Structures are given as C-alpha cells and as structure tokens.
Amino acid sequence: MINLNNIKLSNEKLNPDNCWNIVLAGDFCPIMRFNNGCGINELLNRTFSQELLNFVRGADVAIVNMEGPVRSVATSISKSGPSIQLDSEAPAVLKAAGFNIVTLANNHIMDYSSVGLSKTLESCQASGLMVCGVGEDLEAAMSSVKLEVKGARIEIFNFCEQEFGVAKSTYPGAAWISHPVALKNIATAAKRSDVVIVVAHGGIEEVPFSPVQRSLQLRQFIDAGAALVVGHHPHVPQGWEKYGKGIIFHSLGNFLFDYSDGKRYPKTEWGIMLDARFSGKQLFEIKLVPVEMIENRTVDIMGKVHNMESHLQYLHKLSSIISDVCRALSYWQETAAYLWQTRYKSWLQRACNPGLSSNKSIRSSIAKLFQRENLGPGNIMNAGIKDGLACLNMFRNESHRWAIETALEVYTLDSKDLRTNETNEEFKKLLSWTEG
Known part of the structure; x- marks a missing residue:
C-alpha cells in the first residue's frame, strides 16, 4: 500500500546519531488578527492548534515565509497590486510557535519601502528569528543563512521573482531569483557546506501548475548543488518533481493568510x-503534512474541514504530470492558454486603455497607452502611472511573462500545440481545486 504522506529518497542504512530534520511552511500573512492586546500564549492558541505547535517545535529547524513587512508608519510604494502590512506581533508569534527562520524574499516585503523593511528586520531580531532573502544591498540580500545541526553544515538561500522590491547594488530589498549571483552563490555554498536548501517565491496564483520555464530555472539550483528547492506564492499547493540529486516542490500553498477585506477564500x-x-548530508525522506484553516481561523493539521487522503491524491496527481516532460508541457500550455483568456488579455487591454472594448486589438491598446503616457524621460503622465505599472509587472515578472509568451506561441503556431481534448478536460478538473 502506498503511503501518500511520505516521499522516500534513499534506501541507505541510516545512522540515528546524525539524523536531523527541517520543517518548511508556506506563506504566513496575519492581518488584523493580533491587534487585540492579548498575551503571546493566547495569540498562539487562537492561531495554531496544539498538534501543529507540537509538530513545529519538534523540528531541529523550522522555516516559514513571512509574506510582507510588519506594520509601520511608512507609506506604501507605487506598484501594481495590493500593498500588505502584517500585524506587528507576527515575528513574536512565529518564534513562540517554534520557528527559527523566516524567509522574506517575496513580492510584498518592500510594499512599504525600506522603512517597512527596517522595521521588520528589527522586529525579527528582537524576537530571536533569523532572516533570509533580504538585505541592505544586493550582496547582503543574496547571501545565505548558515547553521550547523548535529555536525551537518547547512546553508539556506531565499529568492523571489522580480516585481517591485528586488535589491539593487546599493539599495535594500529582496534577493532576485534570476540574478546570475544566485547560481554562483549556491555553487559556492555546495562546495563548503553539507546541505544547501533554496526557498524560491514565485509562480502564478491559484492555478495547479507552475511555468515549465520556472521548473527549468529551479532545476538549475539542483544542478548547482542544492538538495531541496521549495516554492510558494501561488496561494495553493502544487506538485513536486524529483530531479538529479534533489527534489523540487513548486508551491506549498498558504500556511496562514488573512485578507484585509476580511473575506475568506x-x-x-x-x-x-x-x-x-x-x-548527515543525505536527504533520505520527506513527510508531507497537509494543513488547513478551520472554522475559527485557526491553522491545524488537516482533517477537520478537508479529507487528507483526497487532497494528497490530488497532489500526487499533479506530481505525476510535472514529472513527465511531455505531459508537463501540455498541461502548462493548457494553463497558459487559460490564463491568457481569463486574465492577461483583459488586463493588458484595461491597463493600456481603460474603457476600451474587448474586441479592440492588443496592438491598438498598447499604442494607445504610449500615446496617453507620452513615454519619454521624465514625461510619463500621472494619470497613466498605474496602468504602466500593471503592464510593467506583466512583462518584467518572470512567471507572468512566461505565461503570456507560452500562450501566444501556441495561438500563433510558433510552438507545437500539445493540448488535446483529454488534457483540456483533465485540466478543468484540476483547476476546480484552485479557482472559484
């Protein structure tokens, strides 16, 4: 009988004296959850179940992605998409829950400028958390967290795709996943350490598959010496693939995510x-631990709201698809085509010319944007800034660009269309798990 919770990676005889473990969780975003004057123990009990706390606290190392800066007096930057501030108690709650490290390279960490980042770093330091994926400049952001557990030398890197907050050579921000230094640093770390782990924030929200181009990028990290690559950002779990001497998890989904409008999704x-x-340095097994938000908005081990077995079967289905090169590409084409029709086409038209009817061409829409904004040095009209930022994000962000590129390659017959009636029907079933 197959154990759906376990992924076996090695059959070598183990030495129990040098066994250790690391727990990784997805996106953590508490908003208007802790602002009630409660003590830390009450906040913990209202946020996590005791079973989940025991699991995290039992780990040698525990990592979670803190999806944005903590609340501060800073104002939000000019960007596309929502700006997020987490409750100021978030670092203290995570530390009390048993987490040691927070990853901060994500698309929201610079939403409130360097002021928000500085406040977040101060709060994490005061709480006793190590941070990864950000820094006062590019060199600092791209560096790893180093630690030693039972004699094993470990380095952890954290990167994100480009939106509006990546670090520059002399400016603070998040570590950019596509910067050449990323691969170089991983390769260097692999030579001096026993285990290298990469946490990679990126992909596309609320779909079952990541871009195949992202998969190729993450595989490069394994080739450079990483044993484990873990992704998040899509808000939903996606599959995994064994590759070379390592394994890649495309998305862990949300760990805890509140929305400022108070709604639940x-x-x-x-x-x-x-x-x-x-x-020692051998990754021999990964245990999958599904979690869920239950009725009172507490995070618990799955079982009270959702059926664990069916959800694990769904994830194994995704993994069987992305582990097959041809199937992975066909389902990615399905995903990209769907995204073009339901998101990108209308977003581009709206960004380029608000109010333009949907039967107008993309070419005329973009031409209208350039006319309206009178693009030139220092000559962008304020009224068009938001629209320009939306376009910039679609073209500059890796996963958005890959989705648009793939869809247009299929529609223009520039690439072979691998979609079939069978893949289309199956894609719709899988999509029902993530959207709507």
Whole structure:
C-alpha cells in the first residue's frame, strides 16, 4: 500500500546519531488578527492548534515565509497590486510557535519601502528569528543563512521573482531569483557546506501548475548543488518533481493568510508543510503534512474541514504530470492558454486603455497607452502611472511573462500545440481545486 504522506529518497542504512530534520511552511500573512492586546500564549492558541505547535517545535529547524513587512508608519510604494502590512506581533508569534527562520524574499516585503523593511528586520531580531532573502544591498540580500545541526553544515538561500522590491547594488530589498549571483552563490555554498536548501517565491496564483520555464530555472539550483528547492506564492499547493540529486516542490500553498477585506477564500485555506529528514548530508525522506484553516481561523493539521487522503491524491496527481516532460508541457500550455483568456488579455487591454472594448486589438491598446503616457524621460503622465505599472509587472515578472509568451506561441503556431481534448478536460478538473 502506498503511503501518500511520505516521499522516500534513499534506501541507505541510516545512522540515528546524525539524523536531523527541517520543517518548511508556506506563506504566513496575519492581518488584523493580533491587534487585540492579548498575551503571546493566547495569540498562539487562537492561531495554531496544539498538534501543529507540537509538530513545529519538534523540528531541529523550522522555516516559514513571512509574506510582507510588519506594520509601520511608512507609506506604501507605487506598484501594481495590493500593498500588505502584517500585524506587528507576527515575528513574536512565529518564534513562540517554534520557528527559527523566516524567509522574506517575496513580492510584498518592500510594499512599504525600506522603512517597512527596517522595521521588520528589527522586529525579527528582537524576537530571536533569523532572516533570509533580504538585505541592505544586493550582496547582503543574496547571501545565505548558515547553521550547523548535529555536525551537518547547512546553508539556506531565499529568492523571489522580480516585481517591485528586488535589491539593487546599493539599495535594500529582496534577493532576485534570476540574478546570475544566485547560481554562483549556491555553487559556492555546495562546495563548503553539507546541505544547501533554496526557498524560491514565485509562480502564478491559484492555478495547479507552475511555468515549465520556472521548473527549468529551479532545476538549475539542483544542478548547482542544492538538495531541496521549495516554492510558494501561488496561494495553493502544487506538485513536486524529483530531479538529479534533489527534489523540487513548486508551491506549498498558504500556511496562514488573512485578507484585509476580511473575506475568506476556501480554496486557498489549505497547504502543505514539509518535514525534510536528513542523515548527515543525505536527504533520505520527506513527510508531507497537509494543513488547513478551520472554522475559527485557526491553522491545524488537516482533517477537520478537508479529507487528507483526497487532497494528497490530488497532489500526487499533479506530481505525476510535472514529472513527465511531455505531459508537463501540455498541461502548462493548457494553463497558459487559460490564463491568457481569463486574465492577461483583459488586463493588458484595461491597463493600456481603460474603457476600451474587448474586441479592440492588443496592438491598438498598447499604442494607445504610449500615446496617453507620452513615454519619454521624465514625461510619463500621472494619470497613466498605474496602468504602466500593471503592464510593467506583466512583462518584467518572470512567471507572468512566461505565461503570456507560452500562450501566444501556441495561438500563433510558433510552438507545437500539445493540448488535446483529454488534457483540456483533465485540466478543468484540476483547476476546480484552485479557482472559484
């Protein structure tokens, strides 16, 4: 009988004296949850179940993605998309829950400028959390967290795709996943350390598959020496693939995610945590631990709201698809085509010329944008800034660009269309898990 919770990676005989583990969780975003004057123990009990706390606290190392800066007096930057501030108690709650490290390279960490980042770093330091993926400049952001567990030398890197907050050579921000230094630093770390882990924030929200181009990028990290690559950002869990001497998890989904409008989105209220188990420098097993947000907005091990077995079967289905090169590409084409029709086409038309009817061409829409904004040095009209930022994000962000590129390659017959009636029907079934 197949154990759906376990991924076996090695059959070598283990030395129990040098076994250790690391737990990884997805996106953590508490908003208007802790602002009630409660003590830390009450906040913990209202946020996590005791079973989940025991699981995290039992790990040698525990990592979670803190999806944005903590609340501060700073004003939000000019960007496309919402700006997020987490409750100021977030770092203290995470530390009390048993987490040691927070990853901060994500698309929201610079939403409130360097002021918000500085406040976040101060709060994490005061709480005793190590941070990864950000820094006062590019060199600092791209560096790793180094630690030693039972004699194993470990380095952890954290990168994100480009939106509006990546670090520059002399400016603070997040570590950019596509910067050449990323691969170089991983390769260097692999030579001096026993285990290298990469946490990669990116992909596309609320779809079952990541871009195949992102998969190729993450595989490069394995080739450079990483044993484990873990992704998040899509708000929903996606599959995994064994590659070379490592394994890649495309998205863990949400760990805890509140929305400022107070609404709840059930299909994003579950995710997976990983219990990665090592013997010295050998990654021999990964245990999948599905989690869910239950009725009172507490995060618990899955079982009260959702059926764990069916959700694990869904994830194994995704993994079987992305582990096959041809199937992975055909389902990615399905995903990109769907995204073009339901998101990108209308977003581009709206950004380029608000009010333009949908039967107008993209070419005329973009031409209208350039006319309206009178693009030139220092000559962008304020009224068009938001529209320009939306276009910039679609063209500059890796996953958005890959989706648009793939869809247009299929529609223009520039690439072979691998979609079939069978893949289309199956894609719709899988999509029902993530959207709507």
